[in-house]
Amino acid sequence: MTDTPKFTQSRRQFLAGAAVATGAAATGKLVHAQAASPDPAITELQPWQQYLGPGVDNAPYGVPSPHEAHVIRRNVEWLTADTVSSINFTPLHELEGIITPNGLCFERHHSGVADIPWADHRLMINGLVDTPMVFTMDDLMRFPRENRTYFLECAANTGMEWRGAQLNGVQFTHGMIHNVVYTGVPLRLLLEEAGVQTNGTWLLAEGADASGMTRSIPMEKALDDCLVATHMNGERLRAEQGYPVRLVVPGWEGNMWVKWLRRIEVGDMPWHHREETSKYTDLLADGQARRFTWEMDAKSVITNPSPQAPITHGPGPTVLTGVAWSGRGTIPRVDVTLDGGINWHRARMSGPSLDKSMHRFYFEFEWDGRPLLLQSRAHDSTGYVQPTKDQLRAVRGVNSIYHNNGIQTWAINEGGQAENVEVG
Amino acid sequence: MTDTPKFTQSRRQFLAGAAVATGAAATGKLVHAQAASPDPAITELQPWQQYLGPGVDNAPYGVPSPHEAHVIRRNVEWLTADTVSSINFTPLHELEGIITPNGLCFERHHSGVADIPWADHRLMINGLVDTPMVFTMDDLMRFPRENRTYFLECAANTGMEWRGAQLNGVQFTHGMIHNVVYTGVPLRLLLEEAGVQTNGTWLLAEGADASGMTRSIPMEKALDDCLVATHMNGERLRAEQGYPVRLVVPGWEGNMWVKWLRRIEVGDMPWHHREETSKYTDLLADGQARRFTWEMDAKSVITNPSPQAPITHGPGPTVLTGVAWSGRGTIPRVDVTLDGGINWHRARMSGPSLDKSMHRFYFEFEWDGRPLLLQSRAHDSTGYVQPTKDQLRAVRGVNSIYHNNGIQTWAINEGGQAENVEVG
Numbered sequence: 001m002t003d004t005p006k007f008t009q010s011r012r013q014f015l016a017g018a019a020v021a022t023g024a025a026a027t028g029k030l031v032h033a034q035a036a037s038p039d040p041a042i043t044e045l046q047p048w049q050q051y052l053g054p055g056v057d058n059a060p061y062g063v064p065s066p067h068e069a070h071v072i073r074r075n076v077e078w079l080t081a082d083t084v085s086s087i088n089f090t091p092l093h094e095l096e097g098i099i100t101p102n103g104l105c106f107e108r109h110h111s112g113v114a115d116i117p118w119a120d121h122r123l124m125i126n127g128l129v130d131t132p133m134v135f136t137m138d139d140l141m142r143f144p145r146e147n148r149t150y151f152l153e154c155a156a157n158t159g160m161e162w163r164g165a166q167l168n169g170v171q172f173t174h175g176m177i178h179n180v181v182y183t184g185v186p187l188r189l190l191l192e193e194a195g196v197q198t199n200g201t202w203l204l205a206e207g208a209d210a211s212g213m214t215r216s217i218p219m220e221k222a223l224d225d226c227l228v229a230t231h232m233n234g235e236r237l238r239a240e241q242g243y244p245v246r247l248v249v250p251g252w253e254g255n256m257w258v259k260w261l262r263r264i265e266v267g268d269m270p271w272h273h274r275e276e277t278s279k280y281t282d283l284l285a286d287g288q289a290r291r292f293t294w295e296m297d298a299k300s301v302i303t304n305p306s307p308q309a310p311i312t313h314g315p316g317p318t319v320l321t322g323v324a325w326s327g328r329g330t331i332p333r334v335d336v337t338l339d340g341g342i343n344w345h346r347a348r349m350s351g352p353s354l355d356k357s358m359h360r361f362y363f364e365f366e367w368d369g370r371p372l373l374l375q376s377r378a379h380d381s382t383g384y385v386q387p388t389k390d391q392l393r394a395v396r397g398v399n400s401i402y403h404n405n406g407i408q409t410w411a412i413n414e415g416g417q418a419e420n421v422e423v424g
Numbered sequence: 425m426t427d428t429p430k431f432t433q434s435r436r437q438f439l440a441g442a443a444v445a446t447g448a449a450a451t452g453k454l455v456h457a458q459a460a461s462p463d464p465a466i467t468e469l470q471p472w473q474q475y476l477g478p479g480v481d482n483a484p485y486g487v488p489s490p491h492e493a494h495v496i497r498r499n500v501e502w503l504t505a506d507t508v509s510s511i512n513f514t515p516l517h518e519l520e521g522i523i524t525p526n527g528l529c530f531e532r533h534h535s536g537v538a539d540i541p542w543a544d545h546r547l548m549i550n551g552l553v554d555t556p557m558v559f560t561m562d563d564l565m566r567f568p569r570e571n572r573t574y575f576l577e578c579a580a581n582t583g584m585e586w587r588g589a590q591l592n593g594v595q596f597t598h599g600m601i602h603n604v605v606y607t608g609v610p611l612r613l614l615l616e617e618a619g620v621q622t623n624g625t626w627l628l629a630e631g632a633d634a635s636g637m638t639r640s641i642p643m644e645k646a647l648d649d650c651l652v653a654t655h656m657n658g659e660r661l662r663a664e665q666g667y668p669v670r671l672v673v674p675g676w677e678g679n680m681w682v683k684w685l686r687r688i689e690v691g692d693m694p695w696h697h698r699e700e701t702s703k704y705t706d707l708l709a710d711g712q713a714r715r716f717t718w719e720m721d722a723k724s725v726i727t728n729p730s731p732q733a734p735i736t737h738g739p740g741p742t743v744l745t746g747v748a749w750s751g752r753g754t755i756p757r758v759d760v761t762l763d764g765g766i767n768w769h770r771a772r773m774s775g776p777s778l779d780k781s782m783h784r785f786y787f788e789f790e791w792d793g794r795p796l797l798l799q800s801r802a803h804d805s806t807g808y809v810q811p812t813k814d815q816l817r818a819v820r821g822v823n824s825i826y827h828n829n830g831i832q833t834w835a836i837n838e839g840g841q842a843e844n845v846e847v848g
Contacts, residue, residue: 041546042558046540048538048633049633052508053634061528064660068659071659094659095655095659097607102486116472117491134463138736138737144743147775181522210475233521234519240483352571352776364568
């Protein structure tokens with residue numbers, strides 16, 4: 001365990017539990033536990049030690065502890081006109097590690113959640129192919145499959161923050177993202193089965209839900225690392241994540257990962273459908289728009305402390321944590337500042353570092369109880385460094401919705417409460 | 425994606441979906457999708473394309489698709505006398521990748537599932553330490569934490585199979601295992617805080633539930649890689665997995681990973697409590713018993729096909745998959761046989777290879793429709809090779825319950841059904 005830092009100062013005096021300084025240690029013999037403190041939570045028998053708890057034999061698919069009922073996806077009511085077309089955000093402030101539990105994965109739907117039985121679904125490949133194909137789901141399970149851990153971020157994540165700090169919670173500013181292990185068939189194998197013709201240089205992915213979302217994808221990406229995925233974190237896709245099958249386009253805009261994948265058409269030019277013209281283009285200050293900005297740039301955010309997760313223990317040893325990711329590779333480095341950028345420190349990375357996956361970082365420090373301005377800054381494996389929001393605005397203006405990967409600032413006051421702020 | 429095999433033979437003729445051989449491909453222009461087959465599932469509009477589906481705004485913690493209601497933990501009713509002390513098995517035959525979804529993780533409880541609020545729980549460290557300590561859960565969150573992916577296997581997994589093939593399903597023969605990402609504080613840091621005395625060479629871990637399970641753990645292991653874990657797969661522990669805190673003892677017997685961890689006592693000799701004398705010792709043929717058989721040996725099993733997951737598509741391209749793990753390291757190699765061990769083939773590994781974590785393997789082959797005898801054999805990073813059950817019996821006899829890591833055989837008949845068998 002070489003990646004855990006050594007603390008020279010003991011935490012003992014800061015702990016809420018009653019640490020005993022009497023040194024009531026026995027010598028040489030086994031001793032029964034003596035009450036080490038007057039804390040009744042440890043000196044008195046608790047109910048759970050005395051009574052049988054309920055079993056889980058009637059919980060064939062387990063659920064979280066009732067004590068964790070506050071850990072949920074949340075909606076921003078004013079964001080869309082109707083729940084038919086809506087977004088539910090990941091509670092990043094409550095999570096740890098790099099895996100997002102399936103039930104907490106953010107989702108975006110445009111016509112509710114399609115209800116498609118496994119046996120009834122079909123996936124067609126047509127267009128510029130030698131042999132148009134129609135696959136059942138059982139057909140797909142006869143192709144070789146892969147397991148890959150990838151983040152999926154909506155390009156509109158943090159989109160409400162272009163003109164300044166707006167939403168007070170990391171769940172809302174950054175929660176259009178999740179990170180799961182996908183199991184799926186490489187799209188390349190299915191295209192090889194159909195036989196892509198030499199002029200087949202683009203493909204259109206189309207969904208089977210009533211909104212029939214479509215996106216154009218260049219053939220190089222399709223043949224590279226795209227998956228036709230059936231499982232997430234070991235089990236079949238959740239309905240709101242596209243059951244029974246979705247496209248996985250590693251590192252690229254979430255909207256391209258078409259859910260309830262129904263059809264892949266091969267063509268020789270992009271289709272310029274709504275989701276890549278009216279939407280998912282970036283309007284610049286001069287009135288022109290960037291299009292086909294597929295790759296999700298390196299980004300990071302501190303998840304705790306944050307507005308929904310204040311510091312409640314007062315001064316002393318404090319753990320700061322957050323996540324970082326890049327659509328272009330891994331995250332070898334994250335910097336953290338406690339003073340709005342005057343001094344930067346190297347954060348500690350922990351857990352597997354996987355290509356185009358979320359990464360976890362920590363920074364442990366001694367809080368003196370004074371106000372803080374917390375920021376994190378990601379470096380990805382290409383050498384790209386996460387910019388400030390002002391740097392982004394200088395290039396892009398403030399009229400675009402997408403690809404806001406700017407550095408996030410949380411102001412911590414002396415009470416430990418956090419607020420979304422901008423610093424010049 | 426270099427680890428996907430190249431198939432020289434097209435699967436086309438084996439697919440259930442209607443593959444069209446007419447070559448109805450257009451040239452040069454974008455074409456609208458033409459019905460490529462007479463399959464009404466693709467030619468007719470489906471309900472989910474026409475009507476709005478339900479949203480998930482009222483599902484703040486998402487659940488699996490109703491079409492996956494068969495994917496559940498299951499109980500073996502006759503195994504224990506009462507549901508108060510019971511086991512629920514992981515449905516391995518339905519899972520993919522290496523992550524076990526939290527709701528499907530096998531669990532074993534002895535007095536139901538303790539219900540302990542986060543704020544009320546205390547963890548004590550006492551015995552041969554300079555300063556006995558009592559931690560609240562919020563105290564623990566102020567120590568540096570790590571993220572590690574580990575399997576947890578009950579030493580009794582496959583225990584019913586010592587005397588021959590008994591249970592007809594991989595969920596029951598091998599389902600006392602799960603694999604999740606733990607977030608927790610290295611136990612070493614907490615012991616350093618308390619200050620282990622020079623004669624402190626063992627520790628006793630004790631649970632807070634009514635059964636108050638205890639196990640002795642040698643200090644070297646405690647200081648090596650044990651974690652005091654609060655999270656699994658990104659969210660706080662499930663109640664049946666020990667909420668709010670459990671011990672993690674990587675690669676070692678599941679029973680040592682005490683749930684609802686209440687106390688750690690440091691001593692100078694093992695305690696020889698019930699769970700390491702009456703239980704969790706291996707009775708040999710000569711009447712002597714092995715004790716302190718802590719490490720889980722390398723093991724593998726084919727999860728699909730298996731009795732609960734027959735081959736339903738008939739002859740042709742077939743995907744075989746399974747899992748492998750070792751308490752001593754990684755799994756660099758798994759061999760598979762289709763004929764009960766006459767010919768062995770190298771399986772394809774897919775996904776991250778992590779120390780003391782579950783690994784996923786595949787073997788794609790052309791099934792000729794004739795009976796098969798499927799087996800898998802794991803090699804771990806120490807060079808250890810998974811033995812046959814007869815090899816184990818020759819050494820250990822048939823009177824022990826624990827540590828049955830022998831090779832598993834499934835017999836496949838011409839109808840694709842699988843049965844648990846033994847072969848000489």
